[in-house]
Amino acid sequence: MAVQHGIWKIGDSPQALPTIKIDNELLLEEQIFKDISILNSNWLLIGRQVFTDFGKYIDLLAIDASGSIIVVELKKHKTPRDVVAQAIDYAAWVETLPSERIVQIYKDYAERWNVSEKSFSEAFCAKFGVAPTEDDVNSSHQMVIVAAELDASTERIITYLNDKCSIGVNAVFFSVFQDGDNQYLSRAWMIDPAETEEHAVQVAQKQDWNGEFYGSFGASPDAYSWEDARKYGFICAGGGRWYSKTLFMLEPGNRVWVNIPKTGYVGVCEVLERVKPTDDFIHASMELDGSYKTIEEAGEDRADYFVPVRWIYDVPQSQAVNEIGLFGNQNSIARPRTPKWDYTVNRLKELWKV
Incomplete structure (x- = not known):
């Protein structure tokens, strides 16, 4: 039509x-x-x-x-x-x-x-x-x-x-x-x-996915706080559907290796629950450093979305792992199928004794 x-x-x-x-x-x-x-x-x-x-x-x-x-x-x-x-x-x-x-x-x-x-x-x-x-x-x-x-x-x-x-x-x-x-x-x-x-x-068939998810956490002074994520157990994304939609791939039990772009890898976590909007995740008792948009104020498309997680290992931003050869991507969540991703996961397991 x-x-x-x-x-x-x-x-x-x-x-x-x-x-x-x-x-x-x-x-x-x-x-x-x-x-x-x-x-x-x-x-x-x-x-x-x-x-x-x-x-x-x-x-x-x-x-x-x-x-x-x-x-x-x-x-x-x-x-x-x-x-x-x-x-x-x-x-x-x-x-x-x-x-x-x-x-x-x-x-x-x-x-x-x-x-x-x-x-x-x-x-x-x-x-x-x-x-x-x-x-x-x-x-x-x-x-x-x-x-x-x-x-x-x-x-x-x-x-x-x-x-x-x-x-x-x-x-x-x-x-x-x-x-x-x-x-x-x-x-x-x-x-x-x-x-x-x-x-x-x-374009070309990549190697088999190793089952490990990659996560990009957009930490910044006027938006998401990595210390909030460590304290309250979450990963998040928002500001548009392109950024938040990949969070919906995650299911309880999945493991995610989290990278802060331009900073480095800061943690690995296990997903506890499926994605939920700010309105259903943030509550008044939380003492937050970051700023997070609700559906009520920003609409469904531009609101922030959260995935509750259990941190298996995490570090402050000052201790982020940033080495040559590690995988990087702007997608909030990805299932990389490149040799570099296998290398990245194995290297982080070695460093963090995971």
Whole structure:
């Protein structure tokens, strides 16, 4: 079913704003280029008009904190079915790219468009707060079609690829509304972006998961307190669904090795209960140093979520383990399948006598 947009101006009676035709979809590409958060605030733009090995150009190329590459293709003059086929064709090419090629694509992009961060590593660190790892960069990919509308047949194809084939392809629809001299851009996703992330196509089969979870704890002076987590037995995440949704993977009995980005590993814990929001975890008797958002004040998507745990071993931040060769990732919870993760767990077991 076609996605419909509407904006009403509030007054004595609601006034529907008229839509206007996007005369040139390059204008839409330009807006996304200037601010990729129009699509997703958790993406980093790494390429524009990327020249492929078969002589065609990818409109936009982005990456998320997990290293997943996102192919963004605007409909422009193409038919709806053609643009989906084009995106899949581009994704097949992206799948073959080694990490050094991704680095070069970003370098060319930064030079051509005068981006402040000139190297891929610098840009990745600035955006996500951690350094990219060889194993994660281009470990999976997704496809996003940008259009004013798609026909019903194309929407069925995209839905089928997601639901039946677990292929990460999505569509985002934009409309422009006029209000006097002002114009407003409206966006609607065809499929929840979180579902597309879950269906991101794995580029290569990794080694078997060792059963140990990785956890990233975003300790900071004005947000989460690591000492709160040690004292009251929890790990947490929030500020957006991208950060909190991975907590829902955890079940009682799971073991999590916790890392504070840019600081190091600070503990290992056993999960006691499933995830719960701040509203159901924090109580008045707790003496907290950190600040945590409730559903009531921030809404379900941006609230903080907690997983009650028992600390098997934990240390203050000043004693965090930060060595070359240890695994790092921005995901709040992850199931790494790289040799580096096996090394990390074994090294921490050795240091902490776990």
